[in-house]
Amino acid sequence: MHVAVIGAGSWGSALASLLRSKDHDVVLWDIDELTVSGIAATGDNERYLPGISLSPGLRATTDLAAAVVGADLIVLAVPSQVTREVAERIRPLLPTAAEDCVLCSVTKGIEVETLMTMHQVLESVFPPEVHPRLTYLSGPSFAVEVAAGLPTAVTVAARDLVYARRTQIAFATKFFRPYVTEDVIGVEIGGCAKNVIAIAVGLANGLGFERNADAALITRGLSEITRLAMALGADPLTLGGLAGVGDLVLTCTSEKSRNYRVGYGLGQGEDLETVQQRLGQVAEGVVNAKAVHLLAVSLGVEMPLCNAVYRLLYEGLTPQQAVDELAARDLKHELPGRPLPDGGDDA
Ligand SMILES: NC(=O)c1ccc[n+]([C@@H]2O[C@H](COP(=O)([O-])OP(=O)(O)OC[C@H]3O[C@@H](n4cnc5c(N)ncnc54)[C@H](O)[C@@H]3O)[C@@H](O)[C@H]2O)c1
CATH class of the missing domain: 1.10.1040.10 (N-(1-d-carboxylethyl)-l-norvaline Dehydrogenase; domain 2)
Incomplete structure (x- = not known):
């Protein structure tokens, strides 16, 4: 499988290393030349994951077109506030990726200017035929632990479970266990x-x-x-x-x-x-x-x-x-909307 991981920060690098450990062909892209040249030279990411050895054979580039071409899986791992601008740069390159390419966002956040979650941002950038292939990986996962191969379980959400399942299989290892769900918004708000x-x-x-x-x-x-x-x-x-x-x-x-x-x-x-x-x-x-x-x-x-x-x-x-x-807030019932016997505030 050809994988492009977009964003070589802590999380992108940890996931790229995990995917590489499964013998996928993995290329990491980042906008920051120093980060990319560091990974290309040493195979590790000293800035974001100091002291951690990444899987051998990871490639790194600042050339987005070279990263996306032929990709079966594109992992979006940039911060939420720049996801739109990065997705807009990827959109014209998508026809060069594999026909059935899955796009998996691993970003947690809401775009503050629009109050859109990542699925709303990505669905507003990519054409409708791409939407079923958008998946969202979230859950309790510190990058350093994943990069060190420590046990982790996550959730992959997608409106079409076929693609969540495909993402699940692409990422699963003995120590990294993804579950799947159709509840995209629930997963996003939690994260x-x-x-x-x-x-x-x-x-x-x-x-x-x-x-x-x-x-x-x-x-x-x-x-x-x-x-x-x-x-x-x-x-x-x-x-x-x-x-x-x-x-x-x-x-x-x-x-x-x-x-x-x-x-x-x-x-x-x-x-x-x-x-x-x-x-x-x-x-x-x-x-x-x-x-x-x-x-x-x-x-x-x-x-x-x-x-x-x-x-x-x-x-x-x-x-x-x-x-x-x-x-100083009013005393309440623990469950939402339940009244108190003396008619106190039930909000
Ligand atoms: N670090 C974790 O343990 C972890 C775990 C799960 C999820 N996440 C989520 O992953 C996302 C990324 O977090 P991170 O910890 O990897 O962040 P980070 O700060 O470690 O890395 C962010 C990367 O994005 C790149 N970047 C910044 N601005 C950019 C731009 N305008 N265009 C292109 N690239 C740009 C930076 O060069 C950097 O490599 C966040 O939404 C975070 O919540 C992080």
């Missing part, structure tokens, strides 16, 4: 909104809160995420799966998560710019916080934790103010 909750958990820990707070934030975060996903037509069971609770738990409980680290730094009193500079890589949650907040407002979905994270990042709310505001 994106969890980053916002990870910032909240990091922040709580930065403030000195411990495991009780983590569990509360993760559980109530899941409840918010499920409400948003359902408002967009998702199956609530998806949010109980790998792309929902699975990814949420992973992201919220590990210092490997960039979003958790952003929150932790803020909780420790650092400003956003300092934290992001130290990170040196994309923390999708910072942009996702805005997108999730705006999407929730546009759909009339109540998301108090995501709203607090948004105001903290963009409107100058302090961590202490966020905590005070959340603690």
Whole structure:
């Protein structure tokens, strides 16, 4: 199988290495010449996956046309905010790929300008005949662990299960186990909104809160995420799966998560710019916080934790103010829409 992985950052490189380990012919494309020349020279990606040996035989290029020609599988692994521009560059090249080429997006996020999820972005860029061949890989998966060959399970969503299955087979190894589903929007919302909750958990820990707070934030975060996903037509069971609770738990409980680290730094009193500079890589949650907040407002979905994270990042709310505001909220029934016996707020 000929595979083009578009985006040689942490995730693109880890997946390219995994695919190469299955003897697929894999070429990694990136816009950044230094990243590409580094991979071409050493076979490894010292910038994004330092100290990790990638599978031998990976090719790397900055020539997009050369990457796409003859591809049976194109993996889109660039950050969400540049997915549209990269997809637009791929569109005219698609006729040079294999006729039945599958395009698998592994990006988690919402385009902040349009509030479109990745499937909406890609379906607006590619012609309708390509849409069934678009698939979405998500779930609890740190790039460093996948690159190191550690056990991982993910979900592949597609509106046409035939192509989800094809993607599943292309990626599956003894240690990398993809499941399939038709619930594209559920998988997408889970993968994106969890980053916002990870910032909240990091922040709580930065403030000195411990495991009780983590569990509360993760559980109530899941409840918010499920409400948003359902408002967009998702199956609530998806949010109980790998792309929902699975990814949420992973992201919220590990210092490997960039979003958790952003929150932790803020909780420790650092400003956003300092934290992001130290990170040196994309923390999708910072942009996702805005997108999730705006999407929730546009759909009339109540998301108090995501709203607090948004105001903290963009409107100058302090961590202490966020905590005070959340603690002062009306007491509620745990399940949405259920009334209290004395007629209290049931929102
Ligand atoms: N890192 C992980 O563990 C992980 C796991 C699962 C999913 N993801 C998702 O994968 C996506 C990519 O994340 P990452 O961690 O690989 O990011 P990264 O910051 O490590 O790499 C991003 C890559 O995109 C390239 N890029 C940036 N701007 C570009 C542009 N305008 N045009 C073309 N290429 C551009 C960069 O050169 C870089 O190589 C994100 O949506 C992330 O949420 C990441």
